[in-house]
Amino acid sequence: MFELDTVETFNSSLLKQHNMSSATGILSWTPDIPLTDSVVYYWRVARDSFVNGLIAWRTRSFTYIKGSPAGWSQSDYGQFVLDSLLDMRLLQPSQQFAFE
Numbered sequence: 001m002f003e004l005d006t007v008e009t010f011n012s013s014l015l016k017q018h019n020m021s022s023a024t025g026i027l028s029w030t031p032d033i034p035l036t037d038s039v040v041y042y043w044r045v046a047r048d049s050f051v052n053g054l055i056a057w058r059t060r061s062f063t064y065i066k067g068s069p070a071g072w073s074q075s076d077y078g079q080f081v082l083d084s085l086l087d088m089r090l091l092q093p094s095q096q097f098a099f100e
Contacts, residue, residue: 001055002029004043008061008078019048035064040076 002018003010016031027045035041044059063073074080077095089098 001046001048002027002043003045004031004033004041006039006041008042008059008076008081010042010044021048037064037066039064040079042078 002020003015005012005015014033016033018029018031020027020029040061040063042059042061044057046055046057050056061076061079063075065073074083077090080090080097087100089100090096091098
């Protein structure tokens with residue numbers, strides 16, 4: 001199972017979902033949407049089975065920047081949620097940063 005969205009909660013009207021299977025275990029999916037410049041996209045993948053009653057998602061994100069070379073960036077609040085932070089806290093629900 002694959003999902004792609006522009007929010008880390010995977011509940012926007014832009015959510016795309018795709019199911020597939022493979023005998024080799026190697027999967028690839030190209031969503032049928034045009035990527036928008038400078039937008040953060042969240043994607044996740046899971047086996048079509050449950051672990052302790054829940055789907056075991058593996059979630060990552062990327063920012064599409066047209067014409068840009070490969071690189072690294074974190075620009076959206078949701079990209080910081082799983083980070084180990086030093087001298088900084090994430091404030092919910094305001095999605096702001098507090099520096100200590």
